[in-house]
Amino acid sequence: MTTANEKTASMKTENTVWHNQQISKEQRANLKQQKPALLWYTGLSGSGKSTVANAVDSLLFKLGCHSYLLDGDNVRHGLNGDLGFSDEARIENIRRISEVAKLFLDAGLIVSTAFISPFASDRALAKAKLEEGEFIEVFIDTPISVCEQRDPKGLYKKARAGEIKDFTGIDSTYDVPTLPQIHVKTAEQSVEQCAEQIVGYLISQGFISEATLG
Ligand SMILES: Nc1ncnc2c1ncn2[C@@H]1O[C@H](COP(=O)(O)OS(=O)(=O)O)[C@@H](OP(=O)(O)O)[C@H]1O
Numbered sequence: 001m002t003t004a005n006e007k008t009a010s011m012k013t014e015n016t017v018w019h020n021q022q023i024s025k026e027q028r029a030n031l032k033q034q035k036p037a038l039l040w041y042t043g044l045s046g047s048g049k050s051t052v053a054n055a056v057d058s059l060l061f062k063l064g065c066h067s068y069l070l071d072g073d074n075v076r077h078g079l080n081g082d083l084g085f086s087d088e089a090r091i092e093n094i095r096r097i098s099e100v101a102k103l104f105l106d107a108g109l110i111v112s113t114a115f116i117s118p119f120a121s122d123r124a125l126a127k128a129k130l131e132e133g134e135f136i137e138v139f140i141d142t143p144i145s146v147c148e149q150r151d152p153k154g155l156y157k158k159a160r161a162g163e164i165k166d167f168t169g170i171d172s173t174y175d176v177p178t179l180p181q182i183h184v185k186t187a188e189q190s191v192e193q194c195a196e197q198i199v200g201y202l203i204s205q206g207f208i209s210e211a212t213l214g
């Protein structure tokens, strides 16, 4: 398996030079009166990543925050449309997402990413790209039995019938987060409760302040 590190090492960047920009990340964030953060949602298919991340993004919007949501299915329609679901493709998927998220943080935004992101090593690499404290792992913890019962896209049914290979939780690995900053259980909490818990964390950690809320 090619790791993301090996991939980066093989990139042809010898003749490119980094340009510092005149406007800093801090200036951009100050203008928005918030601290950039990355809410990194992870969980099985059907666990509720998109639903909860959308609820959080809507709440942030209503509160006057500047945020953006990168959603798995949507990003795979464009930027990552060339990637499938082998281990290698998932690693490259998460590598690209973490780089895009980093750019959005640089623009001063509160970013949400909603991808299965099954491998702990890739989530650790995404975290390592950011400044201390900016990476907030949000574990959408939903038992596979509940995900399978919900089956909003009929994918578990197809995977069980052998029509989809390498399906997460069935014949492809999911590394359960060991120390997520935020842990929500969608089988026990409503969407609203999950969203309030997550936004509450952002307020308690100072990413959103009185100034942001006006
Ligand atoms: N084999 C297999 N395994 C898991 N998921 C599959 C698969 N094939 C298609 N899908 C659909 O793709 C969505 C997951 O894409 P991600 O980019 O989040 O996956 S990953 O992070 O690269 O593992 C996932 O979306 P969510 O249900 O929103 O998680 C599925 O709709």
Ligand SMILES: Nc1ncnc2c1ncn2[C@@H]1O[C@H](COP(=O)(O)OP(=O)(O)O)[C@@H](O)[C@H]1O
Residues within 6 Å of the ligand: 043, 044, 045, 046, 047, 048, 049, 050, 051, 052, 114, 150, 152, 185, 186, 187, 189, 190, 191, 194
């Ligand atoms: N508390 C909850 N939080 C999130 N989703 C929930 C909850 N209760 C039920 N659901 C339902 O579960 C499904 C989750 O689907 P989705 O958000 O697309 O998950 P994922 O993005 O992880 O694949 C949706 O149909 C949603 O309405």
